[in-house]
Amino acid sequence: MSKPQPLVIVTRRLPEPVETRMRELFSVQFNESDQPFARAELVAAMRSADVFVPTITDRIDASILAEAGPQLRLIANFGNGVDHIDVEAASARGITVTNTPGVLTDDTADMTMALMLAVIRRLPEGARIIPNEEPWTGWSPTWMLGRRITGKRLGIVGMGRIGQALAVRARAFGLSINYHNRRRLPVDTENALEATYWSSLDRMLARMDIISIHCPHTPATYHLLSARRLKLMKRDAVIVNTARGEIIDETALIAMLEADELSGAGLDVFQHHPAVNPRLLRLAKANKVVLLPHMGSATLEGRIDMGEKVMVNIRAFLDGHKPPNRILPSML
Structure with a gap:
């Protein structure tokens, strides 16, 4: 029997080309409502995901990380800033955090x-x-x-x-x-x-x-x-x-x-x-x-480039390699 694919959970809708490619590459679950996850939804997702893909609207603090399932090993942030993620707490739990620098x-x-x-x-x-x-x-x-x-x-x-x-x-x-x-x-x-x-x-x-x-x-x-x-x-x-x-x-x-x-x-x-x-x-x-309503990085090309970086980080991690955009507590 083949080993089940790792589950990737994405907290917001992404541009169509990104979602299409992610479906081709991974077993992926999207947030169809595109509404920010409540805390209970974040906890539920992190208890079941192998790879979690949050955005700036998701505050991943130490208390939420404490609820994560043992299978969660990668938080592949869709965005450059990681101030909404407690990187130190994630690192202490053996969870790798990546971001998408340079594209915006x-x-x-x-x-x-x-x-x-x-x-x-x-x-x-x-x-x-x-x-x-x-x-x-x-x-x-x-x-x-x-x-x-x-x-x-x-x-x-x-x-x-x-x-x-x-x-x-x-x-x-x-x-x-x-x-x-x-x-x-x-x-x-x-x-x-x-x-x-x-x-x-x-x-x-x-x-x-x-x-x-x-x-x-x-x-x-x-x-x-x-x-x-x-x-x-x-x-x-x-x-x-x-x-x-x-x-x-x-x-x-x-x-x-x-x-x-x-x-x-x-x-x-x-x-x-x-x-x-x-x-x-x-x-x-x-x-x-x-x-302005946080429009600084809002271009279709930029969002697609961000999605590409997220996928590269996930692929590298699942293949046993160091993700190219890993964030360490010492970098902050």
């Missing part, structure tokens, strides 16, 4: 640039004018004035793949590139990007016209942009976040926007995702902030 770099950098322009040039506000019930009366010299982006100073917090991809795009718009990172980039990379390194985040924040967040969410970066640090920013500065909501003290940011102590903000992520603070919604209606 250009998509996220594109959306960051778009969000930056949307805030500075007031694009969402302008886009609502013509569909409005009130008739548009036409152009005038002082109406809907945004600001020129060329010549402004951009400060990038976190100069990994996405931060560097944003730097390339921002240079094409005539922005001055500045960055703060845990480690300084090689001189050749700095020169290619025409980027200036700031060892002090505080000093960089105080001098920039635009701040863009691109570091991962870890215990060390929780509220990295604290109330104190946000207060260092210039009154006419703009902040954009397409990384993780927890990196900014959202309450402090809201208070500054309400008090006109910042020019504006563009947010694709929120501290209590998917919940959005009602004060942010009021600010959006007042055209003081642009809010």
